[in-house]
Amino acid sequence: MKKTVLLFTLILPAAALVSCGKLDVVGNGSVKSFEKVLLRLPQALGPDETNGGWSLAAPDGSARFIWSRNYAESPRYDVMLEFDAAPFIAAGLKPEKLPENFTRSGDRITVGVKLGTEQLKYPGEVTPLASYEQIVKLKRKAVGYHMAMDHYGVNLGDGNLFEWAKDMSANDKDIVFVLNPAPFIAAGTDPARIGGWTFTKVTVDDEKGKPVQVDKILKAFNLST
Secondary structure, eight states: OOSEEEOOBSOOOGGGGOOSGGGOHHHHHHHHHHHHHHHHOGGGEEEETTTTEEEEEOTTSSEEEEEESOTTTOSSOSEEEEEESHHHHHTTOOGGGSOTTEEEETTEEEEEEOOOOOOOOOSSOOOHHHHHHHHHHHOGGGEEEETTTTEEEEEOSTTOEEEEESOGGGOSOOEEEEEOSHHHHHTTOOGGGOTTOEEEEEEEEOTTSOEEEEEEEEEEEOTTO
């Protein structure tokens, strides 16, 4: 992975954020491409009863994206990343010093955000894709698109993200787990030493829409290999 990459910004022009039915190009496009990702990784997809939702695991099992079936029943987060703690601890992390939006259970660390408290109602079967569609329908601002990388993504709060390619046939970074390095650094981690992750500069838009570079910790996978 190049040392400098571009990530989508969650602050988009108003026209791109239209969230009503067929006019929501980004929202509808994200559903279609997310479905393709789920179909590409059937063995890595399944229910997560502990978190009250669904789980999509990385091909190597080192990280998972988890999303809720029902915001009213989620034990803590509605969308989250879970990942192996070992490479972070090996790089100096003291887990007890991480902020409250992180939890550690055994050899895994989870970071996420609560989207709401609604009792979700489904018009049909409750499936992983249908639960993602609830995010687009009810929590549209949590979904973004980055034109330069042709990625959709879900905002997990505090600079953490899960991204996937709009077109996997034209992208070598089909799914990407994205972490904000700041809390890890504050908790003793040397981010350049985290095995299996890339510490790099990424370009995002600030609140005024101007490009700025920020540090990120990334784990990307090409699902075609």
